[in-house]
Structure formats: structure tokens, C-alpha cells
Amino acid sequence: MTVRVRFAPSPTGQPHIGNIRTVVFNWLFARQHHGKFILRIEDTDRRRYAPDAVKVIKDSLRWLGLDWDEGPDIGGPYGPYVQSQRVELYREKAEELIEKGWAYRCNCTPERLERVREEQRARVETPMYDGHCRNLPPDAISPDEPHVIRLKVPREGTTTVHDSLRGDIIFENRLIDDQVLLKSDGFPTYHLAVVVDDHTMGITHIMRGDDWISSTPKRVLLYQALGWKPPIYAHVPLVLGTDGKKLSKRHGAVSIADFRKQGYLPDALFNFLTLLGWSPGEGEEQEIFSREELLERFDITHVNLASAVFSYDKLDWMNGVYIRAMSREELLQQLIPFWQQAGMIPTPVPTEVLPTLETLVPLVQERLKTLRDVVLLTDFIFNDIETPPAASLIGKKMTAEESLAALRAVHAFLGRLVDFDAETMEPQMRQLATELGLKAGQLFNIVRVATSNKKVAPPLFGCLEALGRKTTLQRLARAREVLSDWVEEERDAR
RNA sequence: GCCCCUAUCGUCUAGUCUGGUCUAGGACACAGGCCUUUCAAGCCUGCGACAAGGGUUCGAAUCCCUUUGGGGGCACCA
Numbered sequence: 413m414t415v416r417v418r419f420a421p422s423p424t425g426q427p428h429i430g431n432i433r434t435v436v437f438n439w440l441f442a443r444q445h446h447g448k449f450i451l452r453i454e455d456t457d458r459r460r461y462a463p464d465a466v467k468v469i470k471d472s473l474r475w476l477g478l479d480w481d482e483g484p485d486i487g488g489p490y491g492p493y494v495q496s497q498r499v500e501l502y503r504e505k506a507e508e509l510i511e512k513g514w515a516y517r518c519n520c521t522p523e524r525l526e527r528v529r530e531e532q533r534a535r536v537e538t539p540m541y542d543g544h545c546r547n548l549p550p551d552a553i554s555p556d557e558p559h560v561i562r563l564k565v566p567r568e569g570t571t572t573v574h575d576s577l578r579g580d581i582i583f584e585n586r587l588i589d590d591q592v593l594l595k596s597d598g599f600p601t602y603h604l605a606v607v608v609d610d611h612t613m614g615i616t617h618i619m620r621g622d623d624w625i626s627s628t629p630k631r632v633l634l635y636q637a638l639g640w641k642p643p644i645y646a647h648v649p650l651v652l653g654t655d656g657k658k659l660s661k662r663h664g665a666v667s668i669a670d671f672r673k674q675g676y677l678p679d680a681l682f683n684f685l686t687l688l689g690w691s692p693g694e695g696e697e698q699e700i701f702s703r704e705e706l707l708e709r710f711d712i713t714h715v716n717l718a719s720a721v722f723s724y725d726k727l728d729w730m731n732g733v734y735i736r737a738m739s740r741e742e743l744l745q746q747l748i749p750f751w752q753q754a755g756m757i758p759t760p761v762p763t764e765v766l767p768t769l770e771t772l773v774p775l776v777q778e779r780l781k782t783l784r785d786v787v788l789l790t791d792f793i794f795n796d797i798e799t800p801p802a803a804s805l806i807g808k809k810m811t812a813e814e815s816l817a818a819l820r821a822v823h824a825f826l827g828r829l830v831d832f833d834a835e836t837m838e839p840q841m842r843q844l845a846t847e848l849g850l851k852a853g854q855l856f857n858i859v860r861v862a863t864s865n866k867k868v869a870p871p872l873f874g875c876l877e878a879l880g881r882k883t884t885l886q887r888l889a890r891a892r893e894v895l896s897d898w899v900e901e902e903r904d905a906r
Numbered sequence: 907g908c909c910c911c912u913a914u915c916g917u918c919u920a921g922u923c924u925g926g927u928c929u930a931g932g933a934c935a936c937a938g939g940c941c942u943u944u945c946a947a948g949c950c951u952g953c954g955a956c957a958a959g960g961g962u963u964c965g966a967a968u969c970c971c972u973u974u975g976g977g978g979g980c981a982c983c984a
Binding site for chain 2: 420421422424454456457459460518522525529533536537538539540560562575578581583584587588589591592594595596597599601602603605606621622623624625626627647649650652654656657658684687688689690691692693694695696697698699716717718719720721722723725726727728729730732736776777778779780789838841842845851852853854855856857859860861866867868869870871872873
């Protein structure tokens with residue numbers, strides 16, 4: 413049997429990290445069994461339909477490296493892969509269910525249904541359809557008048573959902589609502605469409621969030637009614653926000669596009685997502701896994717059954733690990749769009765700024781958690797800085813006069829340095845510090861603040877090289893003036 | 907309210923099926939230290955959990971029951 417699994421999003425918005433984690437599990441499962449991974453668009457809700465959503469979904473999947481074998485754009489033997497193009501099929505099946513006595517027409521108005529629910533709530537009962545149209549004669553409601561078609565759920569007995577991770581889950585039929593299968597606009601509801609499609613598309617395994625568990629008996633009933641064999645179900649736990657609630661837009665940036673914008677790497681995110689709820693077990697302590705390793709080792713039966721809280725801490729760390737593992741050239745290419753987006757360098761990149769970027773890459777590589785961090789880390793290289801306040805230019809355990817002398821000395825020294833590069837600078841700057849009777853750190857920190865207006869920055873000499881002699885000297889001169897003025901004011905005050 | 911799922915450090919988890927090797931292991935985060943021109947990175951150390959109560963057993967994180975906690979569902983949404 414060929415494994416066939418699917419991702420069936422409804423195009424209502426951005427796919428978010430919780431859903432995508434489930435998709436990752438599906439994809440991994442399909443690929444490791446040499447099966448098919450199918451994309452199907454469930455656009456039966458015409459009110460919530462967002463035209464851009466399909467493109468966004470596809471982009472997100474592609475960015476994460478989750479390729480599909482059959483789908484709306486590429487077709488396949490079981491098409492079409494868009495539900496709105498399959499409505500005839502659902503109508504046929506709904507009519508078939510009526511004929512078999514498994515469904516019935518219902519023309520109750522939304523107002524009546526709401527009223528019934530209100531009354532039930534008032535009596536502290538579970539709100540569900542009261543069966544008003546359930547036992548009407550077959551011709552009581554004409555197919556031509558507005559109506560819905562409901563599933564005729566048995567009033568007695570139980571329905572068992574086989575979940576391959578949890579075992580049998582048993583539901584009492586009397587608590588299952590007579591679910592609408594076909595809406596009055598002629599479109600199917602999710603429950604009917606998904607069963608018809610999964611069966612006709614030959615889906616063998618369904619892995620999805622456990623928020624679906626309670627609707628599964630309705631589907632099992634539908635399979636029975638249609639005389640079909642249900643697929644194998646595996647309900648995987650939900651991903652929760654740090655507040656412990658089901659992850660949603662409320663939790664801020666949780667869409668795949670957002671992660672991309674923030675500078676997370678697809679491989680890191682993929683790795684992280686796989687480990688959210690799954691682990692290799694057996695005392696294995698490795699956490700960084702390549703896609704190939706994951707394909708080899710992932711095992712759906714090892715996923716945790718309790719929901720997992722999504723937290724950025726570990727993802728940030730893991731993303732950093734992946735960034736550090738990149739080649740410099742690769743990282744450079746990844747970083748350029750972020751510099752450009754921040755308006756720090758033009759598009760396309762002028763050849764004369766390339767050497768500056770190349771100098772910067774190794775300096776920032778082990779300091780980045782996300783690619784976007786490069787903006788804050790290197791803004792002072794590309795943008796003009798505020799002149800640092802005089803007080804910040806005074807070195808540790810030094811007087812203002814000593815600091816001023818150091819600035820003067822450095823300015824003079826860098827002005828006459830022949831090769832303005834980090835390698836040449838460093839040993840000579842160390843020597844200069846010694847000559848001034850300073851520790852290297854004392855001198856370097858003054859220079860750092862003078863040239864960046866930051867207490868914390870990437871390694872000094874590389875930064876100076878990237879900055880270039882001209883800018884470096886200008887900033888040193890400005891700092892020198894500020895400190896000099898300050899020293900004089902202090903002197904006058906005394 | 908009713909139904910369903912679930913329960914190990916703050917977080918992700920190993921261990922649970924096949925009780926003893928668990929004074930519960932790892933990772934992230936946090937704290938301290940080393941290294942060091944700042945910050946990172948790296949290395950070392952520390953902090954920190956079997957939800958509670960009953961059973962079963964010579965022995966329970968592991969099996970059973972109850973309670974409690976957490977999550978989800980109860981639409982002409984998916």
C-alpha cells in the first residue's frame with residue numbers, strides 16, 4: 413500500500429506555526445514511507461475565503477522545503493484539488509445518503525436554530541439540533557426550496573474512533589449532533605467534503621491536530637454510511653502559546669511569513685518544529701538534525717501526547733547554531749536582503765560595498781540569533797551616529813584628561829597607518845596602549861564608543877576596517893572635540 | 907454545563923508499553939566562573955521536576971482508581 417497523506421488548509425489567512433508543525437509531521441511521514449504528500453484547498457466557506465491565501469500557503473510550504481506531489485497547481489490523478497471545483501461530487505453523495513436513510517433535508521431557519529440553542533443553554537444542556545426535521549416524510553421538503561442536508565446520527569449506541577497513538581476513543585451517539593453536510597448555498601461543510609475527498613483521493617493516513625478529535629466520530633459515521641473504510645487516524649497534540657492557549661494570531665508573529673521576515677532559517681525552523689512534540693528517544697541527546705537525519709529517524713508513534721508550548725528561546729538558540737554552521741559566502745547572501753530592507757545598502761549591491769560586507773560577515777556570524785539581528789549589530793557602520801556624550805568616552809579607571817590623550821594618540825596613529833586593516837591594526841594598537849600606560853581594553857573601549865556610540869559592538873578592528881579610514885578618523889575627531897570641550901568646562905568650573 | 911484528550915525541571919523533552927540499573931538524564935533559559943578589547947561564541951559549575959491522594963507490589967515516575975490541574979470541542983467555520 414502506498415502511503416498517501418495530505419495537507420488540506422482552508423484559504424482563510426496565513427498558515428501558522430502550529431498548523432505547520434502538523435504539516436511537517438505529515439510530510440516527514442510521507443517522505444520516509446516513499447509515499448505521496450498531497451495539497452488540497454478546502455475553500456468551501458465562501459464567506460471567509462481570502463484570495464491571496466492559497467499563494468501564501470504555497471510560498472510558506474516551499475520556503476520550508478515541504479514539497480507536494482499532487483495539488484492545485486501541479487494536478488495529479490485524483491484532481492481537481494480544490495474543493496469548490498468538486499461540489500457536484502459532494503451533492504451526489506449527500507443525495508445518496510438521503511436515499512440510504514443516513515441523511516435528511518432540513519429547512520429550519522437560522523433564527524429557529526438559534527432559539528433552540530438558547531433554550532438548551534438556559535436548561536444547561538449541550539446545544540445541538542433538536543431533530544425537528546429528522547422524521548419528516550421524505551417529500552415534505554422539496555429539493556427546490558432552500559434547505560440543508562443533515563446527517564442522521566443514530567440515537568443509540570456508540571461510535572469508536574481508532575487513533576493509532578491513543579487507541580480507541582469511544583463516543584456516545586446520542587451526544588453527536590445531526591451535523592449539516594450540505595449548506596443551503598449548495599456547498600458542503602467540512603465534514604462531508606473531507607470524507608468524500610479523503611476517500612476518493614485514496615488518503616491512507618490522517619495526521620492532524622487533536623482539536624479535531626471530537627469531530628472525528630461524525631466522520632467515522634459518514635464512512636460507515638457511505639460504505640467506505642476509514643483511513644488511519646493519528647491526532648497529534650496542539651501547539652500552545654506561552655499563555656498556555658491554542659496558538660493563534662493573538663500570539664503575535666506566528667505565521668510562517670513572519671518567521672521568514674524575522675530572519676529564521678527554514679532548516680532551523682524545520683528542525684525546531686520537528687522536535688516540538690517529538691524526540692528520538694532512547695537516550696539520544698542530539699538535537700540538531702539535518703533533514704536527512706530527520707527523515708531517517710522521525711517516528712510518528714513517538715510524538716508526545718501532551719500539547720507543547722511554543723517558546724522562542726530555544727528556537728533562537730537553534731537558529732544561531734544554524735547560522736554559525738553556514739559558510740561565510742552563504743551567510744553573506746542571506747544577510748544582504750536584510751541590510752537592504754533596512755535601507756542600509758542599496759539594491760542591487762554596488763560592488764564597492766561588497767568588501768565591507770565581507771569584512772562584516774565573520775564579525776557578526778557568531779553574534780546572530782536571527783538574520784535580522786544584523787541590522788542592529790551593524791547599523792553604525794552604514795548610518796551616521798550621534799556624537800557620543802563626553803562621559804561615555806572616559807575609559808575605565810581613567811580620568812577625562814587621560815582619555816582625551818588616548819583619543820588624540822589613536823587619531824594620530826590611525827591617520828598615519830599604512831594598511832588600514834584589522835590585522836595590521838591590532839598588534840600596533842596593543843603596543844600603543846602599552847606606550848600610553850593603558851590596558852588594551854581601556855584603550856579599545858574608548859575607541860569603540862567613539863566610533864560606534866555603543867558600549868557593545870562586534871570586534872573593534874574589523875569594525876574600523878569596515879568603517880574605513882575616513883569615517884573612522886572623522887568620528888574619532890568628533891569624539892575628541894566633545895571630550896576636549898568637556899575637559900575645559902570642568903577645568904573652568906574648578 | 908456536557909463530551910473528549912492530556913499530566914516529569916520555567917520551557918522542549920528522555921525514562922512509562924516490557925515496574926528495580928532513576929539519590930530521574932539531556933537541551934533551552936537563568937545564575938556564577940573561565941576565556942576575553944565590549945558583546946557574543948566556547949568550556950566548566952550551579953539552580954531546577956515525577957500534580958495530589960489512595961491502592962497493587964518485596965519494590966512505582968513507570969500498573970489501577972479518585973481528585974486536581976492544563977488543553978480542546980460542542981456552527982449552514984475549517
